Amino acid sequence: MTTADQYPEFRLRLPNGGPEARGRHTDEMGTNGSRRFVVLAGQPVRPDVVPSFQQVRSAHRLREQLLAEGRIKPSQTWPGWLETADTITFNSPSEAGAVLMGSAVNGWLVWKTEDGRPLADFLPGASWGPNRAWLVRGSNATGLDLVQRMWLPEGRVSLAAARLRQGVEPGLSKEEVRVLVQEDYEATATYSQKQDLVEELHAFLSRMKPGDTVCTVSGGRLYVGEITGAVEQIESEDHRSNLRRPVTWQDEGHPYDELPEALQQKLSAQHDVVELTAVQAAIDGLGLTDEELADEAEAIERDPSVEIPAITVRRDPELPEPTDELAAELLVHETAWLREVRDLLADDRQLVLYGPPGTGKTYLALKLAEFLGGGPEQVKLVQFHPSYSYEDFFEGFRPQEHPETGEVAFRLTAGPLRELADLASREGNRHIPHFLIIDEINRANLAKVFGELYFLLEYRNKSVRLTYSGDDFALPPNLFVIGTMNTADRSIALVDAAMRRRFAFVELSPRTEPTSGxxxxxxxxxxxxxxxxxxxxxxxxxxxxxxxxxxxxxxxxxxxxxxxxxxxxxxxxxxxxxxxxxxxxxxxxxxxxxxxxxxxxxxxxxx
Incomplete structure (x- = not known):
C-alpha cells in the first residue's frame, strides 16, 4: 500500500475569505472505489453549508455525523469557523472538500499544491480539463434495472462490455478502442452496433474522469451523482457490469416530467452513454430555487457581475409584447390582434398564416419575426415548392468543389433549417428568438420534406437520430416557425390532421380584420x-x-x-x-x- 507521504501536501482555500485547509492524498482505495484523502486535526471547516449540499448524499451525512461525534468542532484558532478535532480519512478528495466547504466540489481540482498545481496533475494516465456531464443508462441493462439494484446502493455506475478482453487500460484513443471492438465483437455485432460501442466505450474508459457529473434515469426519475474514481474492469458474473466507476449519488431523484426541456431533449437520445455537458447548467440547478442558487453563488464567492448559468438556463425565450407603434407600421386594426399572434407563437412555437393571395401573409410574417427576434439577423426565409426535398431543407449530400484541389465530390451539406437551428443553439444565442419563415408551406410534401423532423414539431422535448449525419438532433427551444399558406393554391381543408396538430392557424382574409380594412x-x-x-x-x-x-x-x-x-x-x-x-x-x-x-x-x- 502506498502511503500519503508519497504525495505532496494539498491545500484548500475556504470561501468568504476563509482560512486554508491542508490534506494528503493516498493510494489506499475507499469503500466506493476512489482513492482516500486524509485531513489532519486542526484544519478549518466552513461553519455553514450551501442549499444544494443536502443533495450530496454521503458527504452531507458524513458531515452531520462528524459534527454529532465532535470530530468537527468550533475552532479556537479561527473564531466563527469550525475545525477538525482529529485526523479524518475520507473516501475521496471530493468528499473531503465537500465536508470542509459545505458544498459540492470537484476535489481533483480544488485541492492544490503550494505552487497551484491541482491534485489531478498527480494521477498518471488520466485525461484532465473542464468537467463534463454524462448520461449512462442502467435501467434496461439486459432486462434488469441496475440503477436500483446496484448503482444507487453500491455507489457506482457501470457499462456492459461482455466480450471486451480483460486488461484494457484506461486512456485509450478512439482508434485503439475501435481496433479492440472490431476484434473482440467481430461476429457478434452489426456495423452500426460496433460504431455505437466504440463511442460508448471510449467515453467510459477515456473521456470520463473523477469530478464529472453522471446522470441516469430509472422509474421516471433522474438521478445525479459525481464520478469519484478511476475506471475498473472486472469479470462480472452476469456480464452486465464489466466496466465500473465509483459514484457519489445525490439522495433523491428528480421527476423526469418536470425536467427542463433542453435536458429532456438530451436524455431522449437512444444511446447507453450520452454527453450532457451542453446542459450541465440545467443539471446543476435541479431541486433548487433561483433564490437558493443565488445564495449558493454568493457563498462560494462567485463573480457577481456574471450571470449564474443554472438560473439563466431556466429562462424561456421571451417574445416581446407588440407595441402600438408596430401595429401602426403594419396597419393592423388593433394591437390586441398582434398580441394574440405573439401568444400563439409563445405557446406552440409553430404558426401558419393562411388566406387568399394578396393578403400580406409573407410581409406580416417577416415583419413580425424581425420584431419578435430583435432584427433580421435572426430570421431566415425559405419557399416550398412541389420538388422541394428533405435534402434541400435540412441536410443531404451535394456536389461541392474542394477549395484547394478543385476536385468535385458529394459532401454532407446543411440546409436552411439545420443552419438556423445550429445558430439558435450556440452559446450566447439560446435566449434569443430565431424564426424560420416557410413561404407557401402547403406546396410541398411536408412528410417528405421534414422526414423524421416532423415528429419534433409536435414533441419539442425529444431528439431524433438524423438520416444522413447520424447526429442526435432536437429543435432548439428558441426556434420558432411561421408558415404561410395560399388557400387559392390548395384549400386549407386539404391540410392533414398531422399538420393541424403541429401548427396554430391564423386566418388573413378579406372578409375579416386585420385584412378587411x-x-x-x-x-x-x-x-x-x-x-x-x-x-x-x-x-x-x-x-x-x-x-x-x-x-x-x-x-x-x-x-x-x-x-x-x-x-x-x-x-x-x-x-x-x-x-x-x-x-x-x-x-x-x-x-x-x-x-x-x-x-x-x-x-x-x-x-
Whole structure:
C-alpha cells in the first residue's frame, strides 16, 4: 500500500475569505472505489453549508455525523469557523472538500499544491480539463434495472462490455478502442452496433474522469451523482457490469416530467452513454430555487457581475409584447390582434398564416419575426415548392468543389433549417428568438420534406437520430416557425390532421380584420382617395368562394396610382387570377369583375 507521504501536501482555500485547509492524498482505495484523502486535526471547516449540499448524499451525512461525534468542532484558532478535532480519512478528495466547504466540489481540482498545481496533475494516465456531464443508462441493462439494484446502493455506475478482453487500460484513443471492438465483437455485432460501442466505450474508459457529473434515469426519475474514481474492469458474473466507476449519488431523484426541456431533449437520445455537458447548467440547478442558487453563488464567492448559468438556463425565450407603434407600421386594426399572434407563437412555437393571395401573409410574417427576434439577423426565409426535398431543407449530400484541389465530390451539406437551428443553439444565442419563415408551406410534401423532423414539431422535448449525419438532433427551444399558406393554391381543408396538430392557424382574409380594412387604412395614411378600397370590397362581394377573394396588397403599390395604373393592375393581375378560377365555367370575367361593372355598382358620391 502506498502511503500519503508519497504525495505532496494539498491545500484548500475556504470561501468568504476563509482560512486554508491542508490534506494528503493516498493510494489506499475507499469503500466506493476512489482513492482516500486524509485531513489532519486542526484544519478549518466552513461553519455553514450551501442549499444544494443536502443533495450530496454521503458527504452531507458524513458531515452531520462528524459534527454529532465532535470530530468537527468550533475552532479556537479561527473564531466563527469550525475545525477538525482529529485526523479524518475520507473516501475521496471530493468528499473531503465537500465536508470542509459545505458544498459540492470537484476535489481533483480544488485541492492544490503550494505552487497551484491541482491534485489531478498527480494521477498518471488520466485525461484532465473542464468537467463534463454524462448520461449512462442502467435501467434496461439486459432486462434488469441496475440503477436500483446496484448503482444507487453500491455507489457506482457501470457499462456492459461482455466480450471486451480483460486488461484494457484506461486512456485509450478512439482508434485503439475501435481496433479492440472490431476484434473482440467481430461476429457478434452489426456495423452500426460496433460504431455505437466504440463511442460508448471510449467515453467510459477515456473521456470520463473523477469530478464529472453522471446522470441516469430509472422509474421516471433522474438521478445525479459525481464520478469519484478511476475506471475498473472486472469479470462480472452476469456480464452486465464489466466496466465500473465509483459514484457519489445525490439522495433523491428528480421527476423526469418536470425536467427542463433542453435536458429532456438530451436524455431522449437512444444511446447507453450520452454527453450532457451542453446542459450541465440545467443539471446543476435541479431541486433548487433561483433564490437558493443565488445564495449558493454568493457563498462560494462567485463573480457577481456574471450571470449564474443554472438560473439563466431556466429562462424561456421571451417574445416581446407588440407595441402600438408596430401595429401602426403594419396597419393592423388593433394591437390586441398582434398580441394574440405573439401568444400563439409563445405557446406552440409553430404558426401558419393562411388566406387568399394578396393578403400580406409573407410581409406580416417577416415583419413580425424581425420584431419578435430583435432584427433580421435572426430570421431566415425559405419557399416550398412541389420538388422541394428533405435534402434541400435540412441536410443531404451535394456536389461541392474542394477549395484547394478543385476536385468535385458529394459532401454532407446543411440546409436552411439545420443552419438556423445550429445558430439558435450556440452559446450566447439560446435566449434569443430565431424564426424560420416557410413561404407557401402547403406546396410541398411536408412528410417528405421534414422526414423524421416532423415528429419534433409536435414533441419539442425529444431528439431524433438524423438520416444522413447520424447526429442526435432536437429543435432548439428558441426556434420558432411561421408558415404561410395560399388557400387559392390548395384549400386549407386539404391540410392533414398531422399538420393541424403541429401548427396554430391564423386566418388573413378579406372578409375579416386585420385584412378587411387594411387597404382603406393604407389609402388614408397615403392621403389617397378611398375608391380602390370600395372597388375591392365590391369585387370580393361578387366572389362566392372565400378562398379566392382578392387581397389588398395588389392595390398597395405606387404603380397603381400613376396614370392608368389602377386599370393596368386590374387588367393584368386581378382579372387573370379570377379567369383561372372560373376556367371552363363560361363566365365573362370582364363583365362580372371588370372596373366598369364594379364602378356602376358603387353608390353615387354623397348618395
Amino acid at each position: 387594411l387597404l382603406r387604412r393604407w389609402l388614408d395614411a397615403q392621403g389617397k382617395d378611398a375608391e380602390p378600397a370600395d372597388l375591392l370590397d365590391a369585387l370580393n362581394a361578387r366572389i362566392e368562394d372565400p378562398d379566392f377573394r382578392v387581397g389588398p396588397s395588389y392595390l398597395m403599390k405606387k404603380g397603381v396610382y400613376r396614370n392608368g395604373g389602377l386599370e393596368r393592375t386590374w387588367r393584368t393581375k386581378i382579372l387573370p387570377l379570377l379567369e383561372e378560377h372560373h376556367y371552363g365555367e363560361g363566365i365573362d370575367s370582364e363583365k362580372r369583375y371588370g372596373l366598369t361593372a364594379l364602378r356602376r355598382s358603387l353608390p353615387e358620391p354623397g348618395a
